[in-house]
Amino acid sequence: MLAEPKLKTFQELITNASREELIWMNGFLAGLVLGESHGNGVEVAPPGLKVNKISVLFGTETGNSKKLATEFAAKAKKAGVNVKLSGLDQYRLNDLPKEEYLFIVMSTQGDGEPPATAKKFYDHIFQNKLSLNKLKFGVLALGDTSYPLFCKAGEDVDHQLLKLGASRIVPLQKCDTDYTEEANAWFFQVLNVLADGNGNVPVPAASKKHKHKKNYSGIVISNTNLNDTGSGKQTHHIELAIEDGADYEPGDSIGIVPHNKKDIVTNILALAGADGESQIDYKGERISLKQILGNRLNIVHLPERVVKKYSTIVKQEIPDTRIDLLDLLRIYPVKDESQFEKVLEILEPIVPRLYSVSSSPEAHSGEVHITVALDKFNVNAEEKFGLCSEYLSKIEEETELEFYVHKNLQFKLPAPERDVIMIGPGTGIAPFRSFIAQRDATGASGRNWLFFGDQHFTSDFLYQTEIQNWVQTGVLSNVSLAFSRDQQWKVYVQHKMLEHSKEFWSWLSGGAYLYVCGAKEPMSKDVENTLLLIISRQGGKSEADALAYLEQLKDEGRYLKDVY
Template identity: 40%
Template sequence: MQIQVMNSPFNQEQAELLNRLLPTLTETQKNWLSGYMAASVPGTVAAPVEEAKAQSAAPAISKEVTILYGSQSGNAQGLAKNAGKTLTESGFQVTVSAMSDFKPNNLKKIQNLLIVASTHGEGEPPDNAISFHEFLYSKRAPKLDNLNFSVLALGDSSYELFCQTGKDFDQRLAELGGTRLYPRFDCDLDYDEPAAEWLEGVLVSLSEAQGGSAAPVEAAAAPTGESVYSRTNPFKAEVLENINLNGRGSNKETRHLELSLEGSGLTFEPGDTLGVYPENDPALVEALIGEMKWDPEEKVTVNKQGEVRSLKDALTSYFEITVLTKPLLGQVAEISASEELLELVSPGNEEKVKAYLEGRDLLDVIRDFSLSGIPAQKFISILRKIPARLYSISSSLAANPDEVHLTIGAVRYEAHGRERNGVCSILCAERLQPGDTLPIYVQHNQNFKLPANPDTPVIMIGPGTGVAPFRSFMQEREEIGAEGKSWMFFGDQHFVTDFLYQTEWQKWLQDGVLTKMDVAFSRDTDEKVYVQHRLLEHSKEVFEWLQEGAVVYICGDEKNMAHDVHNTLLEIIEKEGGMSREEAVQYLTDMQQQKRYQRDVY
């Protein structure tokens, strides 16, 4: 039975702490605690264990469980499906659905609800969770007094609004009268262990409500026929090609990587992404060790499983050292006892902390606050695991069997008096040679997929490296002989040096695989021209394609490009469809619901 504010004398914080503790206790520990508590209250006598159980037993609740996920890149979807599989094997009747495919009015009929939600951008819900999120916060949201729920929130603690979408759902469901059947878990990028702990707690709570007990949750094995390689067990893929796509004199460097999947059993579809586990820059690792006067060969324990590595290896390939987060800065302040750093992270200095975090890394903190004398083991224990970098796959498996291609822009910039490099992109640009290997896994993304009907028209908008998935789309459509019209909008700085995969696009146009292509090279004209301007130039025809049922895809930068393209599409719909702004917004929302407006943005 779960302790709730409504069925106990505890406040919310106390209830959540107790609910975390109780499922971990053995029967012996529970019996001891029961006797101890009874003995500690004057005038009471401990009830027999069986009698106490009978008194605390809650009415059995439904074995039907609904799991809804809000997912942008596929992580939340994968966890939701795994939870569904585990609960089904434990005898529950489970429905797993994307929030966009769920009718919100059905919430009133549900007794057990699990939410798995990622947070996108600056605290925003992912695309397939927007409508559900809006419904819950609207006046149409019903009272949910009979609802039991629990939330698993995914996020990145380097963002200020960490796990905000999950927090929103958790808070709102409680406000509508729902009862937490298990406390919300907020997961950082390395989410596997906390997600498993949350699922075990949920299963225990559901099972206890049924009057039974739950078996321990075990890691799900790969279904027969699927690859044994995954996010937690990456495949070491050999590099076959590593080419710079930009011409001489370009301001950019874009790497085209071809990796071998031979022997991996890994498969993917156009629209999926590839997770790559990078290594940190050896020069940065060396500087970090030097500043702290550590021994690079010192043996350190890197995880709860007791894995031991040399300090140099741990900082090179296991821990993240290039991104500062607010929690990390607070932990550094605590273990260093630096008065200056403790002052910075003290309450009321949130804006100063936010400003400090921008563009700085671990080496900056060590130098800025003259940190030294902290044992290496103590220091690394506060670091988080280096996260995989996700890249849109730029090839079709049907067209390139046993291979996967990536299109990666090299990130280099200057900040706070130091040259900075993207961890994975500069590894690929400067240190990765054919014959080397990269630890990789496939991240399936059902939210960015070609139409099931190959006759459906598609409009693809992808400037810069946003072109990647559309190369995959075109290879696939060529391979299957798709008859549907296709229109590509591509943009970059200069036609001569930055037209990525130019000869391939020209050949697809020539062969009729690609129907139309419009390009925008922003630095070739006095006035900067971007893909949204090209869309507006063809406003009438774009709307005609939409009316014919075309699916619109956007890939690339969310803050600027995707935002501008979204507004341009609204403008086109408003103008060409003779609609008000509200009607145009609804038109685009309907397209999103029909999976005719899909975005792969970052």
């Protein structure tokens, strides 16, 4: 393949090379080939390029992007590059036009959206007419192929930077949850592009441990409604016996893909005139149509993008709205079976739902527990339920349930001697049951303070007996309860924080770690505003200084949120 004299030069090069040099050359060539094969207009850096300063920014929800950005920054520093590492939320947007080399590691959340910490940056580049002609950049996008809009937010940022005049010097790399290998290859590629051509780029060590999104199987041991008679809510405590290897830590959650309701599947098949037993090829498997509609494809609350495609197939005008497949088939019927087959092709997979683990590996060995609130809402005055929470609320003992462990690298317990304040109303209690049980089982010496709230003391005090036991045994030093509807005025956890301002501040200023879990809106916002008030009043700080103090808490990893 290689003609003389290139072959001779090549042989000379490899004959005299050390093993290390051979590995380096191998990686370098792989990087070059990868760059070309993406066809993304990649500029491969000319040898001799000297880059001494880069910025590495990350946008994360559960810490994976931060971890990778930090690893990349360390590698770049080792290669002699000056690195500014920062979260996208901390980044000064005015610096963007001044940047020369910028690398972004970010995940996708929601339905193809940027993580909350990247939102400000994302909006900034989309809403402003920026000129970024000086900027050279690369994006490493984290995502999960179980979601229909895989790595969409990272992809958006990559495209938008290009649109604003910046030069993409490495192709966009999208990574699934088993990101280690792809991320390492991308780091290596970036370092090669930045290299000064003298070969002083570190050779990536073969990855020792790959993180795969592995599905585990659990058997439902129990499913108990924690709310008592008279409650307007249903919160299910579900215990699973799990197989070996399904390791988790307090603060992690598990992902579950719910099944669709059987009667809806039957009605869909009837309306489409299709045979549920007919076998279909789906993602390399041959399975029945009934099974695909039952537990693979999303058939409820279809996103507008799917409804649009449906409208094209049936050649009928359909308003831009979210709607169930059953209603679509009723109102805008398919003509025949072949049209229905086309409809099957446009349906997206059922996305997993996450549930915070409420058990502790130390206290509940061989089990994983979750705390699931039945999601109720009204559509045209008809009461409806969320797909997964309803599926789980009805799940019977002995049922086999598949799940995966979603690691949260940030929402983790501190050293045993540190004090911990936990604010978790409603299902926000889940990770804190895990935290407290773990601290109890491991004899952690730090103090624990729990803030819990719900509607009524008598019917909605989740895990009441356990919490009271922990108070009696001294595991919980403080418990502050807020039952919003037991008096004429509403009482929430933030009111309890304020009531105990002095002690709260004494814990916080004494180095306590503060955790918040549960509803993002309005709970976590109200809690944060109250926190700022306490810092300002008790700490004698101006509004600006209180904000700076809060940022410092975040930087130190002492203010952590897991809100949804």
